[in-house]
Amino acid sequence: MNVFEFMITRRESLWHLTVEHFYLVFLAVLIAVIIGIIVGIIITYSYTASVFALTICQVLMTVPSMAMLGFLLPFFGIGFRTGMIALVLYSLLPIVRNTYTGIREIPNSILESAYGMGMTPWHVLLRIQVPLALPVIMAGIRTATVMVIGIAAIASYIGAGGLGELIFHGISRTQPYRILAGAILISIMAVMADLILGWVEERLMVR
Amino acid sequence: MIKLENVTKIFPGSEIPAVDNLNMEINEGEVCVLVGPSGCGKTTTMKMINRIFEPTEGKIYVNGEDISKINPIKLRLGIGYVIQEIGLFPHLNIAENVATVPRELKWPANKINQRVDELLTVVGLDPKLHRNRKPSGLSGGQRQRVGVARAMAADPPIMLMDEPFGAVDPITRARLQNEFLRLQEQLKKTIVFVTHDIDEAIKMGDRIAAMREGKLVQYSDPNELLSSPADEFVANLVGRNRSIKRLHLIRAYEAVRSNVPFLEKGDSMESVREKIEDSELRAVLVVDDRQKLIGLVSADDIKKDRGAKVAGDLAQEIENYVTDDATLNDALSVMLNLGEGYVAVVDDGHKLKGTITLGDLLEVVKDDDARAAS
Ligand SMILES: Nc1ncnc2c1ncn2[C@@H]1O[C@H](COP(=O)(O)OP(=O)(O)OP(=O)(O)O)[C@@H](O)[C@H]1O
Ligand SMILES: [Mg+2]
Numbered sequence: 001m002n003v004f005e006f007m008i009t010r011r012e013s014l015w016h017l018t019v020e021h022f023y024l025v026f027l028a029v030l031i032a033v034i035i036g037i038i039v040g041i042i043i044t045y046s047y048t049a050s051v052f053a054l055t056i057c058q059v060l061m062t063v064p065s066m067a068m069l070g071f072l073l074p075f076f077g078i079g080f081r082t083g084m085i086a087l088v089l090y091s092l093l094p095i096v097r098n099t100y101t102g103i104r105e106i107p108n109s110i111l112e113s114a115y116g117m118g119m120t121p122w123h124v125l126l127r128i129q130v131p132l133a134l135p136v137i138m139a140g141i142r143t144a145t146v147m148v149i150g151i152a153a154i155a156s157y158i159g160a161g162g163l164g165e166l167i168f169h170g171i172s173r174t175q176p177y178r179i180l181a182g183a184i185l186i187s188i189m190a191v192m193a194d195l196i197l198g199w200v201e202e203r204l205m206v207r
Numbered sequence: 208m209i210k211l212e213n214v215t216k217i218f219p220g221s222e223i224p225a226v227d228n229l230n231m232e233i234n235e236g237e238v239c240v241l242v243g244p245s246g247c248g249k250t251t252t253m254k255m256i257n258r259i260f261e262p263t264e265g266k267i268y269v270n271g272e273d274i275s276k277i278n279p280i281k282l283r284l285g286i287g288y289v290i291q292e293i294g295l296f297p298h299l300n301i302a303e304n305v306a307t308v309p310r311e312l313k314w315p316a317n318k319i320n321q322r323v324d325e326l327l328t329v330v331g332l333d334p335k336l337h338r339n340r341k342p343s344g345l346s347g348g349q350r351q352r353v354g355v356a357r358a359m360a361a362d363p364p365i366m367l368m369d370e371p372f373g374a375v376d377p378i379t380r381a382r383l384q385n386e387f388l389r390l391q392e393q394l395k396k397t398i399v400f401v402t403h404d405i406d407e408a409i410k411m412g413d414r415i416a417a418m419r420e421g422k423l424v425q426y427s428d429p430n431e432l433l434s435s436p437a438d439e440f441v442a443n444l445v446g447r448n449r450s451i452k453r454l455h456l457i458r459a460y461e462a463v464r465s466n467v468p469f470l471e472k473g474d475s476m477e478s479v480r481e482k483i484e485d486s487e488l489r490a491v492l493v494v495d496d497r498q499k500l501i502g503l504v505s506a507d508d509i510k511k512d513r514g515a516k517v518a519g520d521l522a523q524e525i526e527n528y529v530t531d532d533a534t535l536n537d538a539l540s541v542m543l544n545l546g547e548g549y550v551a552v553v554d555d556g557h558k559l560k561g562t563i564t565l566g567d568l569l570e571v572v573k574d575d576d577a578r579a580a581s
Contacts, residue, residue, distance in 0.1 A: 107292075107294075109290060109291075109292035109293070109294040110294050110295075110296060110297075112259065112290055112294060113288065113290050113293075113294030113295075114294075114296070114307075115259065115283075116254075116257055116259055116283060116288040116290065116367075117283060117284075117287075117288050117307055117308050117311070117357070117358070118279075118280050118281075118282075118283030118284035118285075118286075118308060118311055119280075119307065119311055120280055120311070123311065128296060131298050132296075132297070132298055
């Protein structure tokens with residue numbers, strides 16, 4: 001059987017796995033966006049906190065995904081939840097870091113005129129800092145999404161579901177077309193996410 | 208209106224005070240210019256007035272109220288603020304930028320819109336054309352105008368302006384200065400104006416505070432600063448051509464000769480010849496039936512064009528004119544640039560007011576020298 005025959009005959013279950021994979025990534029990135037942007041904003045107010053938070057994220061990133069899953073397994077068990085937590089942790093760094101740098105990069109003159117005219121710190125954050133940092137934050141979200149699409153494949157190993165299942169089944173049953181089908185679909189998803197989010201980023205940058 | 212009492216500012220980690228025991232009072236409706244070399248503490252002084260910096264020692268009063276007891280946000284909403292880098296918000300359009308303070312004050316949307324259009328017109332930008340543009344699409348001069356409009360948005364009685372016309376070419380700067388002074392004549396705001404350009408200080412200031420290394424060296428009106436500098440430092444700051452600097456202080460409408468002969472465009476050739484014969488310059492200005500300046504007829508023009516029937520046929524457009532709110536220094540630069548011995552003076556409707564000659568300027572300067580010597 002070649003890979004295309006396989007993909008056509010099994011399109012329904014492949015579609016199912018693709019949706020599952022997408023859902024896993026989407027949910028993980030969504031949670032990471034909410035946590036990451038809030039953390040990224042908070043640490044701009046304190047140098048110590050920023051060093052602390054960015055270092056933790058950096059360390060998390062260097063943990064190999066297998067080791068991370070193995071580490072989380074005893075706490076959260078086999079399945080979707082452990083996979084999800086691992087993916088959220090991986091997406092955090094680019095989002096926290098980009099939120100932080102995006103806000104820190106805003107020229108001082110802009111903030112000074114905002115405060116000097118009597119804007120409240122809350123309004124400065126919502127009307128000036130976040131909108132100006134948005135393209136950079138978006139770039140972080142894009143990096144996180146593309147990265148997590150790949151890592152989610154590995155999370156299938158502990159039963160989180162998604163396209164990774166094809167790959168692991170392919171390996172255990174020595175069916176290369178399964179591995180290939182999984183790899184192709186994951187790549188397509190990654191490329192599409194990259195293009196779409198890149199387009200969004202570009203739109204935000206237009207000033 | 209604004210009073211500084213023994214104000215000292217020492218930045219953390221620094222030995223020398225950036226502002227050293229400053230005492231000054233700024234009267235209501237006056238432009239007070241802080242001038243001095245780079246690093247002398249002008250910006251620091253200004254930023255203590257809206258509590259961006261807190262003084263290490265001393266007190267500042269606005270309208271008799273100790274500002275350290277006023278909520279900084281409330282204080283700042285009543286003080287227009289223009290910083291040197293302008294600091295427009297790049298992601299917001301011009302209207303949204305100008306609306307910053309009214310929005311903070313929660314004005315209703317239609318009132319904000321109306322005010323934005325009004326202000327853009329005041330600073331010489333067509334609201335229809337510029338409302339929806341982003342700051343990046345504007346020239347340096349236009350950005351400065353938006354910066355000033357934004358500071359004036361909620362009509363604050365006090366304005367702090369840190370080199371507001373610093374980032375533009377000299378010609379645009381002179382125009383912005385003139386427009387600003389014309390506006391200030393009506394609005395009578397209390398203004399603290401920072402510059403390191405002594406010419407600008409003399410032109411803009413009702414009072415000038417000359418600063419050096421955080422200390423106030425002299426605080427007086429421009430005339431006094433020019434005629435009796437307190438010490439060598441101020442004398443150097445003011446420079447050697449003091450009497451020429453006084454040309455900054457006199458406006459064209461104050462010095463214009465209005466009794467010059469002129470022609471209307473319908474005047475006959477006979478009266479053209481007559482007037483040219485009588486004139487010193489062997490040339491006469493021509494206006495239309497509403498007194499607007501059209502140009503100039505010279506003796507040569509008559510010789511060249513024998514077919515002409517009325518003065519209007521012969522008039523040549525001229526460039527050597529200034530508006531009546533220009534300073535004599537502006538008039539002098541126009542003369543020198545165009546190599547003419549005089550300028551025509553028109554009002555903002557381009558109506559002819561008269562002329563100013565190089566001789567008139569020399570008189571002014573000479574009078575001053577005589578006065579200074581006596
Ligand atoms: N935020 C700050 N922290 C520490 N030192 C400062 C700070 N702001 C200004 N200074 C110092 O205070 C002194 C006065 O600075 P200030 O900005 O008031 O000068 P200035 O007269 O406005 O000069 P310029 O014409 O260059 O703008 C300088 O020595 C400067 O280095
Ligand atoms: Mg300064």
